[in-house]
Amino acid sequence: MELKAPTRAVESPVRFAIVGCGLIGGKRAAALPPGSVTAVCDLIPQRAAALAAKAGPQCVATSSLQQLLDTQPDAVIISTINADLGQTALRCMRAGRHVLVEKPVAISVAEIDEMIDCADCNGLLVRAGYNHRFHPAFQKARRIVDSGVLGPLMFIRARYGHGGRVNYDKEWRADPKLSGGGELIDQGVHLIDLAGWFLGDWTRIDGHVGTFFWKMPVDDNAFLYLSTGSGQTAWLHASCTEWKNLFSFEIYGKMGKLHIEGLGGSYGLERLYHYQMLPEMGPPETTIYEFPRGDDSWGLETREFAEDIRLKRTPAVGLKEARAVMQVVATVYRTTKSLNERLALSE
Numbered sequence: 038m039e040l041k042a043p044t045r046a047v048e049s050p051v052r053f054a055i056v057g058c059g060l061i062g063g064k065r066a067a068a069l070p071p072g073s074v075t076a077v078c079d080l081i082p083q084r085a086a087a088l089a090a091k092a093g094p095q096c097v098a099t100s101s102l103q104q105l106l107d108t109q110p111d112a113v114i115i116s117t118i119n120a121d122l123g124q125t126a127l128r129c130m131r132a133g134r135h136v137l138v139e140k141p142v143a144i145s146v147a148e149i150d151e152m153i154d155c156a157d158c159n160g161l162l163v164r165a166g167y168n169h170r171f172h173p174a175f176q177k178a179r180r181i182v183d184s185g186v187l188g189p190l191m192f193i194r195a196r197y198g199h200g201g202r203v204n205y206d207k208e209w210r211a212d213p214k215l216s217g218g219g220e221l222i223d224q225g226v227h228l229i230d231l232a233g234w235f236l237g238d239w240t241r242i243d244g245h246v247g248t249f250f251w252k253m254p255v256d257d258n259a260f261l262y263l264s265t266g267s268g269q270t271a272w273l274h275a276s277c278t279e280w281k282n283l284f285s286f287e288i289y290g291k292m293g294k295l296h297i298e299g300l301g302g303s304y305g306l307e308r309l310y311h312y313q314m315l316p317e318m319g320p321p322e323t324t325i326y327e328f329p330r331g332d333d334s335w336g337l338e339t340r341e342f343a344e345d346i347r348l349k350r351t352p353a354v355g356l357k358e359a360r361a362v363m364q365v366v367a368t369v370y371r372t373t374k375s376l377n378e379r380l381a382l383s384e
Contacts (some may be wrong), residue, residue, distance in 0.1 A: 051343045054110035055074060055113070056114070056220070057079060061116040066157040072095055074096045112134055112162075115278065118216070119222065141217070141226045141359070152356055162345050162350075164341075167226075173330075175286075176348070178230070181295060182290075186297070188292035192270040195231070196283055196284075197225070199283075221275060229365050237265050238265060240266045243263070245263050245369065251277065260273075284298060295310065301331055306327060337381050
């Protein structure tokens, strides 16, 4: 669905407000120009006050979404727990604000469909917060793929995992009412989004989730098999029983391969390996890119959204892409539930 031109034209620097003042909200605020944040909102007043102090004297700290909207921001960044993302976004959109909503954007396809209708009717821009696309290794990989040197893409193999922490199974992510699911809707959605970015739309969605270690009513591992209409395939595994933090994303073309590993920090130095096949086959020509300067993906994505608004441009990662990801999540959860019910009947 094509979005109409925004009803709120923005010629001067974009004014932002932020809902959710935790780690991610703080990263978004740090990426914005000084003086551009009109208000921050959090259910914990002390967190809102702390972030407002960093944002500058013009910034209002509040626990009221309406008070935040009353400061007349052009756009609102929503960094709440999963269950609150969609409805908070809708309330801001109904007030005429553009929104950047952190992944997974909502916890159901129906909720995202409601957001699509609201954005279309009101000419508003919505960016889905899938910051991994803006990591330097992925930006470089995108340019290499687009150059054509890998040839037609065949498949993707990716793994993403962490080992949790003490009492991880007592945090909000372990409560399905707050999170909408487990590891699949947490880290798994990044892999689904990235794979779709390179391969396109999925015509086959298969996979299952399981809870192997953590004592919680949501999944701690997700295993996915996705394919496009032309047979391009993605094998994806997301885990919170990966005792050594891991990120590995391999893109296979008919003439070469890219391998991204690490995301910085506890995931290790971010690297991109480019293996280019030679006419005589044998060992490939290998180029290794390293990105030791840290992760500016949050800043790049946030600034890209500001440009979307200034240029009245439909975000490249918007509700269409978020819906496609959530469709995969919903299908895999539904498939797993059906499988478990059949197994229970057979016992």
